[in-house]
Amino acid sequence: MAQVVQASIGDSEFDRDTAVTLRAPGVYDADLSAGWTIIRAVNGGYLLALLGRALGEALPHSDPFTVSAHYLSASRPGPAVIRTETIRTGRTLSTGQASLVQYEDDGTETERVRVLATYGDLGALSDEVRTSARPPGIPPYEQCFGTDTAPAPFSGSSAIMDRLAVRLDPATVGWAVGAPSGKGETRGWFGLADGRDPDPLALLLAVDALPPTSFDLGLKGWTPTVELTVHVRSRPAPGPLRVAITTRNLAGGFLEEDAEIWDSRDRLVAQSRQLAKAPL
Template sequence: MPEAAFAQTARATIGDSEFDRDTAVTRRAPGVYDTELSAGWIIINAVNGGYLLAVLGRALADALPHGDPFSVSAHYLTASRPGPAVVRTDVVRAGRSLSTGTASLFQYDDEGQEIERIRVLASYGDLDALADDVRTTAEPPSLPPMDQCFGPQDAPAPIPGSSAIADRLMLKLDPATLGWALGAPSGKGEMRSWFGLADGRDADPLSLLLAVDALPPTAFEIGLSGWVPTVELTVHVRCRPAPGPLRVSITTRNLAGGFLEEDAEVWDSADRLVAQSRQLASVRLG
């Protein structure tokens, strides 16, 4: 599906979409926000880490004097569940061009004790105020046209690890990185895909926090299966994305001791590198 066709099918808009509603936070007191984690963003039995990062990112955008995430680093402490949650933020520094803050998301466990799920340290600024000079050796990933790529809906049987989140995303994966779905993983640790939200909402800086963690794990293409929980995820947002589908490329070069890294790049329809990330994740070996 070419970019023009993607634009024609767009229905939701930024600020009025399922993603916006499901990442909404309500200020209870200065720095304290109530939210409801939606069951629509589940991977296996846990809430997707990129979705969670967008929830905390929205709270920080309200708490800090700057509204755009520049660098967001998250440590995932315990698996989050759909349902009520509280985000507590703290302004560490409010500068002229950058502000830094922390945020933690809390839920109650089965014994009724409050438990911290995720802790974030982030710097925010104004993406529109950045200089427009670009000096880079980075190149957009080479992807076949959308109509030559495949999503979860194209699989003859449910893809291992797929779940509710797949219905909320527009994923069209490069066939060259889909060997795992056919029982023949390449062993290269690569995943590439066209990316968007299923309701047609265009990308913004907050949804980029989701995009870096929304593809199937590169561990699948290495030949592993099962849950690959995130330990730590750092995202750098480089500029505000242009309308249209994104391209996401993720690579893993080293798996050791039951942990692997995933390096992601997100490119927009104007061939700009709009986000980068590095993630440490644990895998089940054997």
């Protein structure tokens, strides 16, 4: 797939919208952009990338290895404060936590997200791979559906979709025309609309940026994340990513989503699992 690169890592809308400003040791100011909303709530993957950037600046290691986030209340566009704490530092790994808070109109503080994460240096990892995992069978980019080529409009806010270059496997978008497969699958190509290549922070966004698998189960509406854990396995190569998400169990009003992200070199670069509330 040919892609025109208009922005580079460090100089893109994603970088600007995940920027944090040091206020005091371990404390950062941020501004949650309305451009990354789904319906009216700020996307969980974008929030994870924002917190991931703050932790990367606060910890002695810069690359996320594993990040676990609990979403405590819905975030809204506007000012936010991120407080970080270094829990442990070692030669190859460091662990920290971060909390994102916003202030209500009456001045009270509300915590939105709390993260526990371990960071290291992805560039120092061994090249050895032993795996039974295989890249997902997604049709070529040109044969997949984007917001401009889908048989029906994708549900949700167009704000975040305007910032993404997402093309979905036709086999997983039957819900758009009222014919979900019932398998609980979402697959597609992922990139940023301005052509910025992926990096570890973009992987934190990608695991939660495609339509939820609940759509393929025939459910409609917002599927809010309760908890999301991401394992970053390698720094991704330039080019579009392939994302495959599945759910096997919806019970008690909650479902799990397991995601794999593969880069342009056919490497499994990130994995995630999240627990989400099923749409009512």
